Amino acid sequence: MKKIVFVLITLFTASIVFAGLGGIPFEVLNKGTGVRIMSMGEAGVANCFDATAIFWNPAYLDALNKNEVYMSVETFFEGANYEQLSVVTPMGLSGGLGLFVGLMNYGTYEKFDVDGNPGTEEGVVRDIFGTLSYGKLIFAGIQTGLSLKFIIKSIEDKSYMGFNSDIAFYRPFGDMWHAGLIVKNFIPIGVKFEEDEEKFVTSIRAGLGLKLLEKQLRFAIDAEQYFIKSNPIIYTGFEYNLFGVLYLRAGYNTAGDITSGVGISYQDILFDYGVAINDLLISHKFALSYKFGGYELKLKAEPDVFSPIGGNKKTYIRVYAKAKYEIYKWKVEITDWKGNVVKSWFGSGQPDEVLIWDGLKSDGMPMDEAEYRAVLTVVDENDVSNSSDPIKIKISSTDKYNIPILGE
Numbered sequence: 001m002k003k004i005v006f007v008l009i010t011l012f013t014a015s016i017v018f019a020g021l022g023g024i025p026f027e028v029l030n031k032g033t034g035v036r037i038m039s040m041g042e043a044g045v046a047n048c049f050d051a052t053a054i055f056w057n058p059a060y061l062d063a064l065n066k067n068e069v070y071m072s073v074e075t076f077f078e079g080a081n082y083e084q085l086s087v088v089t090p091m092g093l094s095g096g097l098g099l100f101v102g103l104m105n106y107g108t109y110e111k112f113d114v115d116g117n118p119g120t121e122e123g124v125v126r127d128i129f130g131t132l133s134y135g136k137l138i139f140a141g142i143q144t145g146l147s148l149k150f151i152i153k154s155i156e157d158k159s160y161m162g163f164n165s166d167i168a169f170y171r172p173f174g175d176m177w178h179a180g181l182i183v184k185n186f187i188p189i190g191v192k193f194e195e196d197e198e199k200f201v202t203s204i205r206a207g208l209g210l211k212l213l214e215k216q217l218r219f220a221i222d223a224e225q226y227f228i229k230s231n232p233i234i235y236t237g238f239e240y241n242l243f244g245v246l247y248l249r250a251g252y253n254t255a256g257d258i259t260s261g262v263g264i265s266y267q268d269i270l271f272d273y274g275v276a277i278n279d280l281l282i283s284h285k286f287a288l289s290y291k292f293g294g295y296e297l298k299l300k301a302e303p304d305v306f307s308p309i310g311g312n313k314k315t316y317i318r319v320y321a322k323a324k325y326e327i328y329k330w331k332v333e334i335t336d337w338k339g340n341v342v343k344s345w346f347g348s349g350q351p352d353e354v355l356i357w358d359g360l361k362s363d364g365m366p367m368d369e370a371e372y373r374a375v376l377t378v379v380d381e382n383d384v385s386n387s388s389d390p391i392k393i394k395i396s397s398t399d400k401y402n403i404p405i406l407g408e
Contacts, residue, residue, distance in 0.1 A: 033084050033102065035072055035287040039261025039274035040237025041251020043220035045180035045207030046170070047237075050270075050289060051086040054098040054133045057180045057207075058145030059170035061096030061135030063384075064088055065324065066268070066294035072287035080107040090294050092324060095136035102129050128152040135170075137325075141384050143170045153191070162191035164200045175377065175385045178209035202227040207235075214375060214390050216241045244389060249274070261285070268292060295322045297388035299332065299376050305394045308359040308366035315393055317355040317374060325380035327351070334374045334393065342367060351376065359395050369395050 034052030037044035044056035051070035053060040067089045074082040084102040091097055104127040129152070135145035147166040152159050168182035183204050190199035207222035222235040237251025237259070247263035261274030272287040298320040306312035321327060331346035332355060345355050359367050372395065376388040 033072070033086070033100070034070070035261060035272035035274040035285040036239070036247075036249065036263060037237075038276060038285055039249040039251065039259050039272070040220055040239055041235045041253045041257065041259050043207060043209075043222045043235040043237045043251060043253075045168075045182055045205050045222050046178040046209035047207065047218065047220035048180075051088045051098060051100075053135070053145075054086055054088065054100045054131055054147065057168045057170050057182055058098065058133035058147045058166065059135045059143040059168040059180070059182075061088060061098050061133060061145055062090075062137050062143045063135075063170070063172075064090055064096050064294075065296060066090070066291040068289055068291045070287065070289040072272075072285065074283055074285045076281065076283055081105050090324060095134060098131075098133040098135075100131040100133070103127070104129070124154070124156065126154050128154065135168075137382055137384075141171055141382055144168065145170070151191070158194075160191050160193055162189070162200070163187075164189065172384060175387055176211050178211075180207045180209075181205070214373065215387070247272075295324050297321055297323070297376050297378060297386060299374050299388055299391045301374065301391055301393045304392065305396055306359065307369075307395055307397050310397055314356055314358050317357060317393075319351045319353055319355060319376060321351045321376065321378060323378060323380055323386070325382055325384070327378045328381050328383070330376065330378045332374060332376050334372050336368075336372055337370060342372065351378070357393070367395055369397060 033055045034044070034048070034050070036050065037047060037052060037056060040047065044052070046057070048056035048060050051068045053064065068087070070086040072084050082102070082104050084100065086098065086100045088096060088098040106125040129150060131147050131149040133145060133147040135143055137143045145168040148163070149165065150161060150163050152161050164185045164187050166182055166184045167186060168180065170178070170180045172178050181204070183202065185200040185202045188199070188202070190197045203224055203226040205222055205224035207220060210219045211217070218239045220237050223232055224235070225232045233253060233255050235251070235253040237249065239247055239249045241247050245265055247265070249262065250260045252258055256278045257276050258278070259274060259276045261272060263270055263272045268291040270289045274285040276283050276285070300318040300320070301315045302318065303312050303315060306315045317332065319332065321330065327350055329346070329348045330351040331344060332351070333341050334343040334357065335341050343357055345352070361367055372393045373390040374393055375390045377385060379385050
């Protein structure tokens, strides 16, 4: 009787938590991690630009430029929850490394004695799982990644362990398009229980990502096929960044999930919230991440408000370019609100540390009073392009008089 109750409780909980996965064994290993991508309909194979690349596409780990600690929690019903912790670190020319651990708590259930009478104790069912991932650029801009993962299914005082692996590929095409591919659970093994065995289900998933409006707007789409009798699942989503601080997200997938979420960033700290709605439940997701150290592309204007005819006649643009691979060529472009380039610098090798902009047109006349954007773009020895976040520089006749920091 106790076993029957346990089976019913577990199946019911799993069917709700993993609605849309069709009863695939070890659903928790197929459940996406990370609030950002979950809020974008789970379109993540070519759209994972943080520590969640461990799950979505470990090949991207070689493209991460900073160390990152990522924590998230997802709440369901009756005490069920999904928690995770991820840590990634770039290793220079040796690639990128990531570690992920997670806990899926299915809640508790009432235990019965051998005669079918309710007991005084409650049973606990949970999955503990983890992943060690590595990513490395191999050739022609193609990055490859490998994940080794385990799962421990705990049923009261008994535990069952299984292992498997994923292999993935990632390739950027310029600074706009990105493509990814991952094969999950490619080793044909399973987990043995007391009376039976469950096999891991292999799947293949491909995705495309598109960046527009200087990375302010991102679109992503994935398609996944499990190697069982099932229809492919399509995942789509978008993200729009406002003022470099607020991120708005939404998505949908043919598994039946409608998703949305927001992100708020402050320097290297990011807080994410997301919600997923399907026919059976609404789940809420929260995440907090912190990036530090590593490599960085950044511009800083001093001052960021000036006037060619005012007290500050020039702005001095500091260039920070610490890249993993040797820089082959670089450019800094200043654009107006229409996206037209009004000033540019370029060169080969390491960029100049300071660039000076006087805000004048080619005929010597001052440019219009307006807000402009500056971006640093570098191409490394592997012909891979990366860009800094844009900064704002304003030309205004009402600028405050300040002595230029770097002098004339």
